[in-house]
Amino acid sequence: MASILRQIVAGPRTRHPEAGLDLCYVTDYIVVTSGPSSTYPQRAYRNPTDELVKWLDYKHGKDWSIWEFRAEGTGYPDAEVYDRIHHYPWPDHHPPPFALIPNIMASMRNWLKDLDVEKGTKRVVVVHCKAGKGRSGTIACSYLVSQEGWKKEDALSRFTSRRMRPGFGPGVSIPSQLRWVNYVDTWTRTGKVYVERPVQILEVHAWGLRDGVKVAVEGYTEEGRKIKTIHTFTKHERLIVDSSDNPANNSTNSSSTSHLSNLTSPNGSLKSLAKPTVNPSSPSLDHSTIKHTISDGSPLIEDSTSQPLTPSSKVDRAGSEIGGKAVIFRPSAPILVPTSDVCIDLERRNRAPYGWTMVTSVAHVWFNVFFEGLPPAHMVQGDVAAQASDRGVFEIEWDAMDGIKGSSKKGTRALEKLAVVWRVPKGSPGSTAAAAGPEAVANGAALAQVITQPGPGEAVPEAKAADWKGGDAEDGTKEDKKLGMRVRSARSRDVSRASTVRGSETGDEGEEAGADKRVGKDYEEEMAKVKTHGLEEGEEKG
Numbered sequence: 143m144a145s146i147l148r149q150i151v152a153g154p155r156t157r158h159p160e161a162g163l164d165l166c167y168v169t170d171y172i173v174v175t176s177g178p179s180s181t182y183p184q185r186a187y188r189n190p191t192d193e194l195v196k197w198l199d200y201k202h203g204k205d206w207s208i209w210e211f212r213a214e215g216t217g218y219p220d221a222e223v224y225d226r227i228h229h230y231p232w233p234d235h236h237p238p239p240f241a242l243i244p245n246i247m248a249s250m251r252n253w254l255k256d257l258d259v260e261k262g263t264k265r266v267v268v269v270h271c272k273a274g275k276g277r278s279g280t281i282a283c284s285y286l287v288s289q290e291g292w293k294k295e296d297a298l299s300r301f302t303s304r305r306m307r308p309g310f311g312p313g314v315s316i317p318s319q320l321r322w323v324n325y326v327d328t329w330t331r332t333g334k335v336y337v338e339r340p341v342q343i344l345e346v347h348a349w350g351l352r353d354g355v356k357v358a359v360e361g362y363t364e365e366g367r368k369i370k371t372i373h374t375f376t377k378h379e380r381l382i383v384d385s386s387d388n389p390a391n392n393s394t395n396s397s398s399t400s401h402l403s404n405l406t407s408p409n410g411s412l413k414s415l416a417k418p419t420v421n422p423s424s425p426s427l428d429h430s431t432i433k434h435t436i437s438d439g440s441p442l443i444e445d446s447t448s449q450p451l452t453p454s455s456k457v458d459r460a461g462s463e464i465g466g467k468a469v470i471f472r473p474s475a476p477i478l479v480p481t482s483d484v485c486i487d488l489e490r491r492n493r494a495p496y497g498w499t500m501v502t503s504v505a506h507v508w509f510n511v512f513f514e515g516l517p518p519a520h521m522v523q524g525d526v527a528a529q530a531s532d533r534g535v536f537e538i539e540w541d542a543m544d545g546i547k548g549s550s551k552k553g554t555r556a557l558e559k560l561a562v563v564w565r566v567p568k569g570s571p572g573s574t575a576a577a578a579g580p581e582a583v584a585n586g587a588a589l590a591q592v593i594t595q596p597g598p599g600e601a602v603p604e605a606k607a608a609d610w611k612g613g614d615a616e617d618g619t620k621e622d623k624k625l626g627m628r629v630r631s632a633r634s635r636d637v638s639r640a641s642t643v644r645g646s647e648t649g650d651e652g653e654e655a656g657a658d659k660r661v662g663k664d665y666e667e668e669m670a671k672v673k674t675h676g677l678e679e680g681e682e683k684g
C-alpha cells in the first residue's frame with residue numbers, strides 16, 4: 143500500500159528503477175530527490191528517510207552529502223543523515239534569495255571537488271526540497287551553468303529529461319524560478335559578483351486593471367526563510383490615468399489582445415499616457431533618468447500631456463474600486479524592500495454572501511533589481527557593481543506571472559500588464575521605513591553588500607535550518623494564497639472591495655449595508671470561473 147501511495151504522490155516525476163524511490167540522477171554527481179520523511183503519515187507516501195540513507199550508503203558509501211531548501215522543515219532530524227547536511231531554506235514555489243546562490247554553489251563545488259580527498263573518489267550531492275522539482279531543479283541547473291559551464295537551455299533540458307516522465311511538462315516550470323536561472327547565467331558570465339542592495343518601490347503601473355484587485359509588495363526576511371508583506375496599496379494610493387474602456391467586467395482567462403493592443407506602442411513598449419502629479423510627501427521621480435529594463439529604453443511616462451491623475455477612491459454602483467486602462471499605484475510613504483529580491487503580489491476579490499469573500503485571481507512575480515539593472519552580459523566589462531543601474535522599470539504581462547502554488551493557474555485575469563518603477567535609495571532623511579528594518583537602512587544611508595563566491599577550499603557560510611518538524615510557517619499569509627471562498631477580514635479595509643454585492647459605497651467589506659445580499663448572476667459566473675481555473679485542476683509543487 144505504501145508503495146502505491148508513493149507512486150501516486152510522485153505523479154509526473156520519474157522514480158529510480160533500482161532504488162524504488164522518488165529520485166533521479168541529473169548527472170553522475172547530482173542526485174535530486176523529493177523530501178524524505180521520518181514521521182507518519184508522511185513516510186507512508188514520501189521517501190522514508192532510512193530507506194533513502196540505506197540506498198545512498200549502498201551506492202556511494204560515505205561520499206554523499208545533502209543540500210536541502212525547505213523553509214517548511216526537512217521532515218527529519220540531521221542526525222538521521224549523519225549530520226551530513228547543508229541548510230539553505232526558502233519558501234516553496236518561489237525562487238531563492240539570490241544572496242544564497244554564491245554560497246550554495248561554492249559549498250556544492252567544495253564537496254564535489256575537494257582536493258583533500260583520495261584521488262578517484264566520486265562524490266555526489268543530494269539536493270531536495272519538498273517534491274524535488276522547482277527549488278531543487280533551480281539549484282541543480284544553476285550548478286551546471288555556473289560551475290560546469292553548461293548552457294542554461296541544456297541544463298534545464300537535462301533536468302527535465304531526468305526528473306520528469308515524458309509528456310508531463312518541464313522540470314523547472316515556475317516563471318520566477320526560470321528567471322533566476324537566467325540571472326545565474328548572467329552572474330556567471332559577469333564574474334560571479336552580486337551586489338545586495340535595499341530597493342525603494344516608487345510606483346506600480348497597471349494596464350487593463352480589473353475591479354477589486356489588491357496589489358502588494360513583498361520581500362524576503364530571516365535569511366530568506368520567510369516572505370513578508372511590506373506594503374499593500376490602499377484605494378487612496380490608486381491613481382487613474384485613463385479610465386476609458388474599463389475592462390473590469392471582462393474576466394475571461396484568455397488573452398485580451400484587443401485591450402493590450404490599445405495599451406502598447408507599435409514597437410511593443412508601454413504606451414505613455416500622462417504626466418503624473420507628484421505627491422509632495424513622496425520622492426520626486428526623474429523620469430528622464432529611469433532606465434527601461436525590458437522594453438526599448440523609452441521613459442515610462444512621457445511629458446507630452448498635462449492630464450492630471452485622479453485618486454481612485456471612486457467606486458462603482460456595486461461598491462468596488464474601478465479599474466481602468468491605465469492605473470498608477472503610488473505609495474503615500476516610501477516603500478523599502480530590505481534586499482534586491484522584490485515580489486509583487488496580486489489578488490482579486492469579489493464579495494460573496496453571508497460574510498464571505500470570493501478570491502477569483504491570485505498571481506505574483508519575483509525579480510531582482512541588481513540583474514534587472516545590469517546591461518546585457520556581453521556589454522559588461524570591468525567593475526560589475528559600478529555598471530548596475532540604481533533605478534529602472536521591471537515589466538511583465540499577466541500570462542507570464544507565477545500562478546497558484548507553482549501551477550500556471552491564476553484564476554480570472556486581473557490585468558493585462560504591469561510595470562514596477564524602482565530605485566536604490568540614496569540616504570535622504572525621509573527615505574527610511576520601519577518595514578525595511580535595520581538590515582536594509584542605517585542612519586538613512588542604503589547598505590550595499592558585495593557578495594562574491596567563496597573560493598575553492600574556503601569556508602562557506604550556511605543559513606539557519608528551519609524546524610525539521612514543520613513548526614516554522616513559510617509566510618504569514620500562506621492560507622490566503624488560493625482561490626475560492628474566504629471569511630472577510632478587517633485587513634481588507636481600504637485595500638479592495640468586491641463587486642458581486644450591491645450596497646453602501648463606504649465602509650469595510652464586512653461592514654457595508656447589504657453585504658449579505660446576493661447578486662445571483664454575477665455570483666454564479668464568478669464561482670464558475672473559480673471551478674474552471676481553481677486548484678482542483680491540479681497543482682505543482684516546488
